[in-house]
Amino acid sequence: MQIETLDLEFQNIPNVIASYLVLGAQGPVLVETGPSSTLSTLIQRLDDHGIAPADIRHVLVTHIHLDHAGAAGWWAQQGSRIYVHPFGAPHLVDPGRLVASAERIYGDRMASLWGDILPAPPDKVVPVQDGEVIEVAGLAFTAIETPGHARHHHVYQLGEIAFAGDAAGIRLPGATWIDVPAPPPEFDREAWKVSTAKLRDLGLSTLCPTHYGPTTDVAGQLDTLEAELDTVTEYVRTMMGEGLDRDAMVERYTGWLEKREAKEGVVGDLALAHDISNPRPMSVDGIARYWRKRAESKS
Numbered sequence: 001m002q003i004e005t006l007d008l009e010f011q012n013i014p015n016v017i018a019s020y021l022v023l024g025a026q027g028p029v030l031v032e033t034g035p036s037s038t039l040s041t042l043i044q045r046l047d048d049h050g051i052a053p054a055d056i057r058h059v060l061v062t063h064i065h066l067d068h069a070g071a072a073g074w075w076a077q078q079g080s081r082i083y084v085h086p087f088g089a090p091h092l093v094d095p096g097r098l099v100a101s102a103e104r105i106y107g108d109r110m111a112s113l114w115g116d117i118l119p120a121p122p123d124k125v126v127p128v129q130d131g132e133v134i135e136v137a138g139l140a141f142t143a144i145e146t147p148g149h150a151r152h153h154h155v156y157q158l159g160e161i162a163f164a165g166d167a168a169g170i171r172l173p174g175a176t177w178i179d180v181p182a183p184p185p186e187f188d189r190e191a192w193k194v195s196t197a198k199l200r201d202l203g204l205s206t207l208c209p210t211h212y213g214p215t216t217d218v219a220g221q222l223d224t225l226e227a228e229l230d231t232v233t234e235y236v237r238t239m240m241g242e243g244l245d246r247d248a249m250v251e252r253y254t255g256w257l258e259k260r261e262a263k264e265g266v267v268g269d270l271a272l273a274h275d276i277s278n279p280r281p282m283s284v285d286g287i288a289r290y291w292r293k294r295a296e297s298k299s
Contacts, residue, residue, distance in 0.1 A: 148192020
């Protein structure tokens with residue numbers, strides 16, 4: 001078995017979004033398609049390894065957010081089977097609601113960021129249950145349900161390696177800083193901590209997050225992520241308690257994070273890459289919604 005990290009150079013910036021090419025005894029498997037806007041780069045990266053699109057018969061996506069699975073419909077239309085959480089499967093077949101939700105967030109930047117979101121033929125979408133083993137290309141991937149970032153999130157375990165999507169947070173090359181991507185509407189701090197506990201119990205030697213690249217510091221990444229989950233959610237709760245409106249919260253949250261990042265050496269292009277992989281307004285919206293839902297559930 002061989003695993004290659006494929007840099008999709010999202011928005012012409014290196015080390016922001018990865019796909020993983022896993023070469024098994026019986027052929028290749030692709031983990032994460034990335035967005036459609038990076039499809040030509042992905043095809044070139046595959047060609048660098050002697051792999052043509054027609055060779056990719058199996059694609060695993062951790063969840064259906066556009067930076068992870070935006071090109072899934074294109075691959076399905078080429079004949080690839082797309083393995084995905086059952087909650088995400090209908091949105092690959094009919095991406096209308098997914099696209100409408102993204103358009104509300106990204107507006108006129110939608111096309112340049114994500115490209116065309118194509119529907120997947122229903123017979124090419126394979127819903128995968130928690131704990132199910134996907135046996136493809138002479139390999140056995142185990143799907144592990146890991147909500148928190150999104151309810152429809154799987155981590156795929158392959159021996160001591162886990163393709164983590166966003167479940168292990170964002171850690172870009174060149175820094176130890178861990179970012180918490182907390183998009184609406186499904187961010188859930190408590191569910192995410194249950195997911196990190198699951199990852200701890202797997203005895204992993206390597207995490208392969210989509211943002212970005214393999215790390216063997218499994219315990220360190222999970223420890224830092226859990227601490228940061230508390231830090232960012234409590235900061236947003238404090239701002240809400242002060243009665244700040246959404247724009248004021250975004251402005252303060254952005255400045256607060258930038259100062260903290262700078263202390264960890266996250267500056268310049270590296271800071272820009274973090275902002276692109278985890279837009280600050282999106283996380284403020286997701287965390288604020290999380291607190292409002294908790295308040296409603298107690299009333």
